[in-house]
Amino acid sequence: MTERLLRLKVNGRRRTVAAADNALLIDVLRDTLGLTGTKQGCDGGECGACTVIVDGNPRLACLTLAATVDGAAVETIESQSQAGGMSALQKSFHEHLGAQCGFCTPGMVMATEALLRRVPHPSDEQVREAMAGNLCRCTGYVKVVESVRAAAEQGP
Ligand code: FES
Numbered sequence: 001m002t003e004r005l006l007r008l009k010v011n012g013r014r015r016t017v018a019a020a021d022n023a024l025l026i027d028v029l030r031d032t033l034g035l036t037g038t039k040q041g042c043d044g045g046e047c048g049a050c051t052v053i054v055d056g057n058p059r060l061a062c063l064t065l066a067a068t069v070d071g072a073a074v075e076t077i078e079s080q081s082q083a084g085g086m087s088a089l090q091k092s093f094h095e096h097l098g099a100q101c102g103f104c105t106p107g108m109v110m111a112t113e114a115l116l117r118r119v120p121h122p123s124d125e126q127v128r129e130a131m132a133g134n135l136c137r138c139t140g141y142v143k144v145v146e147s148v149r150a151a152a153e154q155g156p
């Protein structure tokens, strides 16, 4: 198996990691870098739990070959932590019950983060569209939309 050195900027920090040519980004993040906040919820591409932000755009880490993001800026849910506490966006999910068991929440938050950077005050329709690939077994999605709306009203 061929390995190569990848140079990534992960959550603002430059990292060099050795990864097999067929290594998936989710495995590099979780297993090599220890960033286990990114979740794997399905066999691939179905649930959105593994959503991270790559060069400003939401990406499914379980469908992304790590080698294809060499040189990119990758943001995971760990980037939301501020001085050890929750970000305003995470607090909004918590306070408006957009997070219940929490398994889908890292992917939801990262998909939302990417949306709010692009569209600071999205309509409910835009929120639903942006999160159409993020499945949740707990919330029924209404609380998720309310969480995003509250975060948008509060601003960054
Ligand atoms: S783990 Fe990536 S979409 Fe489900």
Ligand code: FES
Pocket: 098, 099, 100, 101, 102, 103, 104, 105, 135, 136, 137, 138, 139
């Ligand atoms: S909060 Fe449980 S799967 Fe979404």
